[in-house]
Amino acid sequence: xxxxxxxxxxxxxxxxxxxxxxxxxxxxxxxxxxxxxxxxxxxxxxxxxxxxxxxxxxxxxxxxxxxxxxxxxxxxxxxxxxxxxxxxxxxxxxxxxxxxxxxxxxxxxxxxxxxxxxxxxxxxxxxxxxxxxxxxxxxxxxxxxxxxxxxxxxxxxxxxxxxxxxxxxxxxxxxxxxxxxxxxxxxxxxxxxxxxxxxxxxxxxxxxxxxxxxxxxxxxxxxxxxxxxxxxxxxxxxxxxxxxxxxxxxxxxxxxxxxxxxxxxxxxxxxxxxxxxxxxxxxxxxxxxxxxxxxxxxxxxxxxxxxxxxxxx
Amino acid sequence: xxxxxxxxxxxxxxxxxxxxxxxxxxxxxxxxxxxxxxxxxxxxxxxxxxxxxxxxxxxxxxxxxxxxxxxxxxxxxxxxxxxxxxxxxxxxxxxxxxxxxxxxxxxxxxxxxxxxxxxxxxxxxxxxxxxxxxxxxxxxxxxxxxxxxxxxxxxxxxxxxxxxxxxxxxxxxxxxxxxxxxxxxxxxxxxxxxxxxxxxxxxxxxxxxxxxxxxxxxxxxxxxxxxxxxxxxxxxxxxxxxxxxxxxxxxxxxxxxxxxxxxxxxxxxxxxxxxxxxxxxxxxxxxxxxxxxxxxxxxxxxxxxxxxxxxxxxxxxxxxxxxxxxxxxxxxxxxxxxxxxxxxxxxxxxxxxxxxxxxxxxxxxxxxxxxxxxxxxxxxxxxxxxxxxxxxxxxxxxxxxxxxxxxxxxxxxxxxxxxxxxxxxxxxxxxxxxxxxxxxxxxxxxxxxxxxxxxxxxxxxxxxxxxxxxxxxxxxxxxxxxxxxxxxxxxxxxxxxxxxxxxxxxxxxxxxxxxxxxxxxxxxxxxxxxxxxxxxxxxxxxxxxxxxxxxxxx
Numbered sequence: 001x002x003x004x005x006x007x008x009x010x011x012x013x014x015x016x017x018x019x020x021x022x023x024x025x026x027x028x029x030x031x032x033x034x035x036x037x038x039x040x041x042x043x044x045x046x047x048x049x050x051x052x053x054x055x056x057x058x059x060x061x062x063x064x065x066x067x068x069x070x071x072x073x074x075x076x077x078x079x080x081x082x083x084x085x086x087x088x089x090x091x092x093x094x095x096x097x098x099x100x101x102x103x104x105x106x107x108x109x110x111x112x113x114x115x116x117x118x119x120x121x122x123x124x125x126x127x128x129x130x131x132x133x134x135x136x137x138x139x140x141x142x143x144x145x146x147x148x149x150x151x152x153x154x155x156x157x158x159x160x161x162x163x164x165x166x167x168x169x170x171x172x173x174x175x176x177x178x179x180x181x182x183x184x185x186x187x188x189x190x191x192x193x194x195x196x197x198x199x200x201x202x203x204x205x206x207x208x209x210x211x212x213x214x215x216x217x218x219x220x221x222x223x224x225x226x227x228x229x230x231x232x233x234x235x236x237x238x239x240x241x242x243x244x245x246x247x248x249x250x251x252x253x254x255x256x257x258x259x260x261x262x263x264x265x266x267x268x269x270x271x272x273x274x275x276x277x278x279x280x281x282x283x284x285x286x287x288x289x290x291x292x293x294x295x296x297x298x299x300x301x302x303x304x305x306x307x308x309x310x311x312x313x
Numbered sequence: 314x315x316x317x318x319x320x321x322x323x324x325x326x327x328x329x330x331x332x333x334x335x336x337x338x339x340x341x342x343x344x345x346x347x348x349x350x351x352x353x354x355x356x357x358x359x360x361x362x363x364x365x366x367x368x369x370x371x372x373x374x375x376x377x378x379x380x381x382x383x384x385x386x387x388x389x390x391x392x393x394x395x396x397x398x399x400x401x402x403x404x405x406x407x408x409x410x411x412x413x414x415x416x417x418x419x420x421x422x423x424x425x426x427x428x429x430x431x432x433x434x435x436x437x438x439x440x441x442x443x444x445x446x447x448x449x450x451x452x453x454x455x456x457x458x459x460x461x462x463x464x465x466x467x468x469x470x471x472x473x474x475x476x477x478x479x480x481x482x483x484x485x486x487x488x489x490x491x492x493x494x495x496x497x498x499x500x501x502x503x504x505x506x507x508x509x510x511x512x513x514x515x516x517x518x519x520x521x522x523x524x525x526x527x528x529x530x531x532x533x534x535x536x537x538x539x540x541x542x543x544x545x546x547x548x549x550x551x552x553x554x555x556x557x558x559x560x561x562x563x564x565x566x567x568x569x570x571x572x573x574x575x576x577x578x579x580x581x582x583x584x585x586x587x588x589x590x591x592x593x594x595x596x597x598x599x600x601x602x603x604x605x606x607x608x609x610x611x612x613x614x615x616x617x618x619x620x621x622x623x624x625x626x627x628x629x630x631x632x633x634x635x636x637x638x639x640x641x642x643x644x645x646x647x648x649x650x651x652x653x654x655x656x657x658x659x660x661x662x663x664x665x666x667x668x669x670x671x672x673x674x675x676x677x678x679x680x681x682x683x684x685x686x687x688x689x690x691x692x693x694x695x696x697x698x699x700x701x702x703x704x705x706x707x708x709x710x711x712x713x714x715x716x717x718x719x720x721x722x723x724x725x726x727x728x729x730x731x732x733x734x735x736x737x738x739x740x741x742x743x744x745x746x747x748x749x750x751x752x753x754x755x756x757x758x759x760x761x762x763x764x765x766x767x768x769x770x771x772x773x774x775x776x777x778x779x780x781x782x783x784x785x786x787x788x789x790x791x792x793x794x795x796x797x798x799x800x801x802x803x804x805x806x807x808x809x810x811x812x813x814x815x816x817x818x819x820x821x822x823x824x825x826x827x828x829x830x831x832x833x834x835x836x837x838x839x840x841x842x843x844x845x846x847x848x849x850x851x852x853x854x855x856x857x858x859x860x861x862x863x864x865x866x867x
Contacts, residue, residue, distance in 0.1 A: 032745045040748060043388030045464040046781050086382055086389055087520075096537065152568055160576045167573045168564055170539060256564045258538040271745050 004299070008292045019284040020075070024068050027273050027280075035060050037271040038084035058084070075281065081274035083267075090278045093263055098282075100170060101252070101259035105244040107180040112187045112240075116233075119188075120195025121226065127200055136193070143189035151182040151254040168256035179255040183248060187240055191233055198229035231301055238294030242286040370865050371558040372846065374858070375570045375579040379563045380541045383524055383532065385505035386456050386517040392501045392856035393583075394561065397543055398439075399505035399526035402430055402449070402483075402498055405767040405853045407610070409665060411495045415444065415506060415527060416483075425490030425808050426473075432481040436550045438508035440525035446477040448509050452517075453485070456503045459518035467775055467805055468497040468504075490808035493771040500767060501856055529554045529861040538563055543860075555848065555864035567591070574604065574841065581842040581849070583858050590839060591717055596650045598841050605844050608652060609851035611835030613765030614773075616659055617710070617726070618783055619829055621790030623757050625708055630688035632828035636674040637681040638733045639726060645834050648721045652839075656832035658825060664769050666817035671825045681733040692734045699734035707736040708757035711750055714741030719760050722833070726758075754786030761830060765855045774801055774820065791827055 035055040039046045055061050059070060074081060080090035119139065123132040142150065155178060159167040166175050202208065202225045211221045249261035260279065267275035299306045376391070383390035385399040402416035416430040436444040453475045456463065463469040471494075474486040487494065498504045507517065508525035524532045529549045534542035541561040545554045562579060564570045571594060573579045582590050599606045617639075619632045626632055641655040657673035682692075690699035690706050699706040710726065712719040723739045730737040737758075742750065750756055761784060763773040777784045778798045788794050797820055804816035824830065838855045848863045 032749050036749075036752075037745055040745075041389070042462075043465075044462050045779055046752070047461070047464060047779075050461055050464075148566075152572070155569065155572050160572050163576070167576055167578055168566075168569050169562065253565045254569055256539075256562070256566070256569060258536075258563075262538065262565065269744055 005292070005296050008295065012288055012292065015288055016281075016285060017072075019288075020072060020281055021068065023277050023280040023284070024071065027277055028064070032271050034058065034084060034271060034273050041085045041270050041272075071277070075278075080278040083275050084272050085267075085270050090274050093275065094260065094278060094282065097258060097260040097263045100257060101245055101248050101261060104176060104179055104183065104248055104251070104257060104259060105241070107176050108183040108187075108244055109237075109241065111180055111184040112191060112237075115184070115188055116191030116195060119192045121199065123192065123196040124199035124203070127196075132196075136189075136196075139189040139192050142185040143187075145185065147182055147186065147250045148254055150185055151178070151251060154178050154182055155254070168254070170257055175255075179251045179257055182255070183244065183251045186247075187244070191237065194233045194236060195229060198232060199225055202228050231298065234301070235294050235298060238290055238297065239287075242283065242290045245286060246283045370556040371560055372556050372581060372860060372863055373560045373562060373579045374581045374583065374860070375562050375564045375573060376584075377563070377565050377567065377570075379538050380532075380535065380561055381537075382520070384517060384521045385507050385526065386452070386459065386503045387462070388502065392854075393858045394532075394541065394543075395505065396501050396528075396852075396854075396857040397530040397559070397860060398524055398528045398532055399507060400528050401500075401505050402432075403495055405496060405499045407766075407851065407853050409767065409853065411499060414499075415449075419495075425492075426487050428485040428487070428494065429478070430483045430485070432483060433550060434481055436527055437548065438506075438510075438525045438527055439531045439546065440508050440510050440523065442508045442510050442525070444506065444527055445480050446483040447480075449483045449506065450475045450477050451509050451512065451515075452506050453504070455512065455515070455517040458516060462518065463503055464779070465772065465776060466497055466503075467491065468494060471806070489806035491806050492808070492813060493805065496767050496771065500772075501854060530559060533558075552861075554861035556860075559860045567594070571598075574843070577843070580846050581840065581863075583840045583842075583849075584838070590841060592648070592650050592652060592839075595652070595839050595841065603844075604841050605846070605849070607840040607842075607849050607851070609838040609855070611654060611661055611837055612851075612855045613769065613836045614656060614659055614661065614761075614763040615653070615833045615836050616656070616761045616763075617831040617833060618759045618761040618787045619831065620754065620757050620759070620787040621827070621829060622754055622786065623708075623790070625706060626757050627790050628688050629828065630684050631690070631706075633674075634681040634684035634688070634733065635730070635735070636828050636831055637677040637684070638735070639729050639831055639833075640676045641833055642676065644722055644725050648718065648725060649834060653834040653836055656834050658821070659830045659832050660763070660770050660821060661835050664766070665771075666814050667770055667821065669818045669821050671822060678729075678732050685733060685735070690734070697731070697734060698736050705736060706734060707738065709738040709740055710758035711740050711742060711747060711756045712760055713744050713747045715744060716760075751783035751786065752781045754783075754789065756783070756786075759783050759787070762836070765836075766853045768854070770817065770821075771805065774817075775805065777801065788824075788829055791829070793823065797823060 033051070035051050035058060036046045038054055038058065039050055044050060059067060062070070071081065078091055080094070082089050083093060119135050123135055126132050145153075155167050158164050158178060164174075165178050166172070169175055208221060208225060211224060246261075248257070248259055249265055251257065252259045252261040253265070263275065264279040266272070267279065376393075378391055380391045380394035381389050383395045383398060385395050400415050402414060403411050403419070404414045406412050413433075415433055415436065417433050418431045420429045421427070430449075432444070432446060432449065438444060438448075442448070453472070457469060457472055457475075460469055468491060471487050471489060471491040472485065473488045476484040476486065478484050485494075506527055507521060508523070511517075511521040511523040511525055513520060513522055527550070529546050529551070530543040531546050532541060533544040534540075540563060543559040543561065545557050547553065564573065567590060570579065570582055570590070574582060584590060595606065598604050619626045619635065621627055621632070626635075645651060645653055645655045657675075658667075658669075658671050660667035662668045685699055685706070689701045691701065692699050710723050712723055714720070720739070720741060723737075727737045727739060751759065763769050776782050777788060778801055779785055788797065791797065800816050800820050804813050804820075807813045807816060838851055840849050840851075842849050845865050845867055846863055847866050850859055850862055852859050
C-alpha cells in the first residue's frame, strides 16, 4: 500500500517535468512577441530599441533551452518570475487569488455533495415516481444552461428581485452563495444520476436479497447499498475537484470574484506568459495530485484493487 | 424507521457542508473588519439602498477594470483614477481653453521657448509634503529620465531644461517653439505631480512608494481586482469634493453591472466607446426612464482605415468608391441609435485647426459603382461581385473581437460593400493579435479611433508617424507619405500660428483627398446613474471622470 503510493509519487516527478516543458513550449509558440506585448500593455510604443532592451530584460534573448532551464529552476525555488504587465511576482498574484478560488470551489463542492447525495438517494428510493422524474428533469435543465446565463438569472432573481444576496463581489459570507451555486449546477446532474443509478443497480444485487433474507433492518440494508454505490461517484468526484478549481473562470467574471480564473484569463489576453505558465503548471499539479489521491482512497475502500496492486508489486 | 435514518444522514451531510462552507469563509473575517461598517450593511438585506443613502454620501462607481498601479508618470493604471489623485500645472476645459490648476498663472517668452509658471502657494501633497517649484522640477526630471516610455508625446523630447527660479516659480525651457506644450502638460499623464516622498531613488520609472498627490481625492484603500476607496481630501486647495468618498468597484461583466445598478448597489456607470456600457443597453436604460443618462459632446472620431499598401485598396479610385458605398446615416441610426452624429471628415470642424474646407462624400452607391468601373472592376452577373483580370474584388476588415459595436458596424459595411459588388470579409481577433496586425500592416481595412479632446488633433496626427500604428501602415502606400510625416514633425514646432494652421490644412486635405479614412461618426462619452446623483458632467478628456462635482439629492 505505502509502496504503491510512494511509487505513484515518484512517477509524478517525470510527469510534471513533461507537463512543465509542454507548457513552456506551447506558450512560446504563441504568435505575439512577448517583449513587444510587455511594452504594449504598458502603453509604450514598441520601437526597435525598446523591444530589444525589453527582450534582454526578460531574458528572451537567451537560447530556448536556457530559458526553460532558468524558469524551471526558479519554479523549484517557488519563483515563477514576474508578470510582464505589472511586474508583480507571479507567486504573489497566485497567493492572492488562489485562496479565493479555493473558497469558491470548496463551497461549491459542499453544495454538490449535499444536493447530489440527497437527491440521488431520494430518487433511488422513490425510483420512477413523479418526484424522481421532476428532480431529474430540473437538474438536467440546470446542467444544460450555460453558466453565464444561469448565473445572471440567479443574480436577477435572488439578488435583484428578492434582495437576499449581493449581486457580485466578495464581501461578506453571503456573497459566495450565488457563484457557488452557479458553479455547482454543471456537476449536480452528473452526481445525482450517478448515485441514483448505482443505488438502483445495487439494490437489485443478490447481496441485498441475502441481507433482507437474514432479516436485517432496512437502515442496515440501505447503508450497505449506499456504501457500495458511492465508490464510482467518489472517483469521479475526486477528478471533479481540480476541474472545479480550473473551471471557475466564467463564474468569477460574472460575479466579480477575485480568483485565479480571472487572473489567468486576463493574463491570456495580455499574453502575460509567466502568469499563464504558472497557472497551467499549477493546474497540472492539481490534476495529477488529485488523481493520485483518488487512487489511494479507492484502494483503501476497495480490497479488490488493493490485492491486485499488491499482486503486481 | 428507514426514513428517519435518511433524514438523519441528510442532516449530517448538510451540517458537514455548512461547516465546510463556514471554514471556507473563515479567512475573510479579518478583511471584513477593515471595511467600513456601513458598507457591510449595504451588501445585505433589502433595506440596503435606503441604509446606504442615510449613512454616507459615498458614490459607488462600477468599472470593468481595476485601478491597478496609478503611478502618474506611467501608463499601467486607470486614467480616471490617476486623474482623481494627481494634478497638473494647467488643465484644458471643455471649450479647449487652458486654465490654471497648480500653476496660478504663467508667461510664455516671445520666442515661445521659455515658460514661466507661478505656482499656487500653500498647497500640500496628501502626505503633508509642501508643493513647490522644487517638487515640480523633481517630477519633470523623473518623467524626462524615462524618455523612451513617452515616445507618443513629442513634448518630452522637446524639453531642454527645467529650472527652479524661486520657491514658487518654475521655468520650463523648450528646444523649439513646440506649440502643444500647455495642452500636453494638461493631459492625464505623464505630467502630473506626485509627492517627492513617493520617489524611489529619485525616480518614478521603477515604481513609487505611495500615491500622494494634490488632487481632491486620496486613495485610502485598494483591494486588487475588488475595489478601491477614494476619500475626499479635506485639505484640498480648491473647492472640495461634494461627497465624502468614491468607491471604485470592479465588475468585469457589464451585465452584472446593469443588474447591480438595478439593485442599487452602484450609483454610476461612466465610460467611453463600449468600454463600460454598450449602446443598446444605454438606449434601453434611457427608455426605461428609471435612471438618469448623460451624453457628452462629440469627443473623438470613429473611422475606417483603408490600407494604401494593399493591392486592391492601394488604388485611389477604389478607396474613393468605398467612401460613397457606405451609408453612414444608417449606421448612425441603426447601430449607434442616433446617439452619435455622422462624420463627413476625419476630424470634426470644431477641433483646433480642423476647420478646413473639405468636400463631404455622401452615400451614393451609383457613383461608387462608376468609380469601380473606371478602376477596371467589372460586375459579374453570376455572383454580383466585381472582377478584374479574373480576380474578385474581395477585402478583409479586422477588428478587436471584444468590441461588439465594431462587429455590428462591420456587418453593415459588409452589406453596403456587397451592394456595389465588393466582397468584405470580417475577421474578429483578440486584442493582442489585432495590435500585432496594426504593426505588421497586414490588413485591408481596420478601425481607427482618435483619442479625442484634448489630444486631437496633435497627438493623433503625431502618432501617424509611428510604425507600430495602423495609421502609419495604411499610409505607407501613399505617394507623399514622407512629405506627410515631415510636415507633421515641422508643424509641431512651428511658432507661427498661421503657418501652423496652413500645415494642418495641407495634411488634412491630403489625407481626405487620398481617401485613407472613411469617416463614420464622432463618438460621445456616456454615463448612467441613479436619479439622486446630481452634477454628473464630463471633462474635456473622455478618460477622466469629474467625481468631485457630483453630489446626492433626494
